[in-house]
Amino acid sequence: MGGVLIEGPSGTGKSTAVRGLAALLPEIDVVADCPFSCDPAAPCRVCAVRREYGEELPVARRRVRVVTLPLNATEDRVSGSVDIARALREGIAALEPGLLAEANRGILYVDEINLLDDYLCDVLLDAAALGVNVVEREGVSVSHPARFLLVGTMNPEEGELRPQLADRIGLRVVVEPILDPDERAEVMRRREAYSAAPAPFVASASEAQDTLAGALQSARERVGTVRVAGELYRAIAQLVVRSGVHSHRADVTILESAKAQAALAGRSSVTVDDIFDAATSALPHRLAVDPFDAAARIDERILRRVLDEVADVSVDEKKAAGRATPAPTKT
Secondary structure, eight states, X not given: OOOEEEEOOTTSSXXXXXXXXXXXXXXXXXXXXXXXXXXXXXXXXXXXXHHHTTOOOOEEXXXXXXXXXXXXXXXXXXXXXEOHHHHHHHGGGGEEEOHXXXXXXXXXXXXXXXXXXXXXXXXXXXXXXXXXXXXXXXXXXXXXXXXXXXXXXXXXXXOXXXXXXXXXXXXXXXXXXXXXXXXXXXXXXXXXXXXXXXHHHHHHTHHHHHHHHHHHHHHHXXXXXXXXXXXXXXXXXXXXXXTTOOOHHHHHHHHHHHHHHHHHTTOSBOOXXXXXXXXXXXXXXXXXXXXXXXXXXXXXXXXXXXXXXXXXXXXXXXXXXXXXXXXXXXX
């Protein structure tokens, strides 16, 4: 769906949450010596040629990578560079892979994504839209797969996100600081315990983490079978339009996110509540007004009322259409 934007004040655990995400995702099979971590079942062009020449591709199983894109990265470091002389002789073999190659089939993490330079935003947008990174130098063009989950974190007090990038990112999650003294004290105790003995601390959380990872894996296997009632498609469309959002990506994001939530909950069909929860994450950063002004954020009570209204209207129209259909005559 384009990725996730995690918004919140500094020091609230946003980066920690991103790094922990990889441990919850299932391991993947990769061609061990491929710079793009390609899938052995669907290899990249270079590995496909190797297989055609009879080479047996070495296969390894590993965790999904979290690749960090620093704000001061150069375009060559992100996209990769090309040895022109070798490119003319060997094609893609002349590519010196960059961060987009490392992030293929993984997570590309950008801290303070709202401060990312415009030219790097354009590189990310192109790669995210195509699933391919194209490196062009001195009239020589080389491409490689670049399918990644974009995860960005930002402090809204430090600036806004480019509208083009905001629309490409599927969901927005807000991290609120903990204000309860007892809960903050527990944060300190856990941080202290981890600093003193990391391995035992991690082991103490392994059971809960494995349970969550198993639930995610089951949801991934189930999501393709989740059903959506016909009237809910129109309800989503009306909800997006009435919220003042014009991008069709918002509709698709809400639909797919609602299906994912239903799958995670173990249900076979999407409910209005699933759509509401998805809309609260998919719409606010796409609003035409300043999406990071606290006074301008979408009111969830109004969103709920609009969704209930459009869902009820869709159901009523369906019933009316059914009543208007003449009954078949017996012969």
